[in-house]
Structures are given as structure tokens and as C-alpha cells.
Amino acid sequence: MTATRGTFITGIVFLGAMAGLLGGFNLHWSREPVFPLYGILIDVLAVPALIYVLLYVRRLKVAATDEFAQTKKRLAAQTGIVIGFGLFAVSGIVPMIFPDAYTSFIGTLDGAHEGFLMGRVLGMAPFVLGLIVGQVVVWTKYR
Amino acid sequence: MNNRLKVLRAERNWSQADLADRLKVSRQTVNAIETGKYDPSLPLAFQLARLFEMRIEDIFTPE
Numbered sequence: 679m680t681a682t683r684g685t686f687i688t689g690i691v692f693l694g695a696m697a698g699l700l701g702g703f704n705l706h707w708s709r710e711p712v713f714p715l716y717g718i719l720i721d722v723l724a725v726p727a728l729i730y731v732l733l734y735v736r737r738l739k740v741a742a743t744d745e746f747a748q749t750k751k752r753l754a755a756q757t758g759i760v761i762g763f764g765l766f767a768v769s770g771i772v773p774m775i776f777p778d779a780y781t782s783f784i785g786t787l788d789g790a791h792e793g794f795l796m797g798r799v800l801g802m803a804p805f806v807l808g809l810i811v812g813q814v815v816v817w818t819k820y821r
Numbered sequence: 822m823n824n825r826l827k828v829l830r831a832e833r834n835w836s837q838a839d840l841a842d843r844l845k846v847s848r849q850t851v852n853a854i855e856t857g858k859y860d861p862s863l864p865l866a867f868q869l870a871r872l873f874e875m876r877i878e879d880i881f882t883p884e
Contacts, residue, residue: 745862746850820858 681741689735696731700724750820754812762808769804822860824881826851829873844868 700721707717740748773780787793830840837855841848844865853859860881861869870877 744846744850745865746853746859747847749859820853 681738683742686735686738686742689731689738693728693731693735696724696728700728750816753819754809754816756812757815758805758809758812760808761811762805765804765807766801769800822857822881823884824854824857826869826880827855829875829880830855840872843872 703717704721707713743751784793787796826840830837835843837848837851841851844851846865850859850861854861866877866881869880873880
């Protein structure tokens with residue numbers, strides 16, 4: 679732990695501000711009839727700088743956290759992904775085991791758009807649950 | 822892994838925070854090592870050995 683948490687947070691804020699400004703300006707320029715030349719020049723200069731700052735902030739993050747914190751985060755992430763895939767697989771089996779319930783559920787959806795939204799939510803939910811389980815596992819192991 | 826960290830620290834009248842500062846780790850790390858919930862990496866174990874002027878095996882013993 680050779681950097682303070684404050685330095686890391688400052689780095690994150692700076693990176694966020696830089697990315698936000700660049701994104702905002704690009705959005706503004708892309709709405710103009712022709713993407714301005716100075717915008718392209720700024721992008722060419724700013725994107726490498728943004729990548730450099732991103733890598734630097736990553737180094738700050740490693741320097742600001744000690745090995746125990748990293749171990750906890752790694753365990754939480756690994757557990758979360760495994761549990762997430764497990765739950766995702768289980769959710770895929772549900773229509774095979776309960777075909778009637780599945781069919782009636784699909785029938786309640788109001789068209790393809792709602793089906794698409796429901797699919798996005800249900801596809802993401804196991805992984806969100808997995809991440810929560812990962813945090814709980816770490817908390818119970820190291821509390 | 823068992824360790825004598827708590828005893829060694831107490832002999833020197835260091836708090837967990839003092840030891841953490843000397844090792845440049847968090848107090849939580851020191852606490853987790855002392856309570857046996859976490860085994861330190863080899864570099865950290867060497868750092869501890871240097872700090873207490875002992876060999877690693879004099880601080881840590883396998884269960």
C-alpha cells in the first residue's frame with residue numbers, strides 16, 4: 679500500500695471528468711451537420727491521454743489497496759461469477775421443468791418489446807444475485 | 822497456519838495500527854493474519870520477518 683486512498687479517489691474523479699467531458703463534446707460534435715476537424719484532432723490527442731490516465735489510475739488502485747483487500751475482492755468476484763453462471767443455468771432449465779407456468783408467463787407479456795426487456799432483466803438478474811452472494815461469502819469468511 | 826504475531830506485537834507494545842503502518846498494509850490485514858483468517862503472501866511474510874528480526878518459520882508454523 680504505497681498510495682493513499684485519497685490519491686486513488688482523486689485519480690478516479692479526474693478520469694471520470696476527463697471521460698465525461700470527452701464523451702459530452704463528442705456527442706455535441708456528432709450532432710453537428712459535419713463532425714468538426716478540431717473535434718477529430720482533439721480526439722486523436724485526448725484518447726491516448728485518456729488511456730494513459732486509465733492505466734495510471736489502475737496502478738494507483740493497486741498501490742492504494744493491500745493484498746488482503748485484493749484477496750477479498752478476488753474471492754467475491756470469482757464466487758459471484760460462478761454463482762451467477764449457476765443461477766443462469768438453473769433459470770434456463772425452468773421452462774423445461776415447468777412448461778405450463780412458462781407458457782402462461784410468456785402469455786402475460788405485452789408484445790415482443792416487453793419480452794425483450796424481460797429477457798434482459800432475467801438474463802442479468804442471476805449475475806447481480808451472484809455478485810451479492812459473492813460479497814456475503816467474503817463477509818462470512820473474513821468477518 | 823498458526824503465528825506468533827500477536828505475542829510479538831505485544832512484546833513491543835505495538836497496536837495493530839502501529840504494525841500495519843510499519844508494514845504499509847491496512848489494520849484489517851494485520852487483524853486477519855493474527856486471527857488466522859488470512860495467510861500473508863511470501864513478500865509480506867518476509868517483511869514481517871525483517872521487522873521482527875526473525876526467520877519466517879519462527880513467526881509462522883504449519884497447523
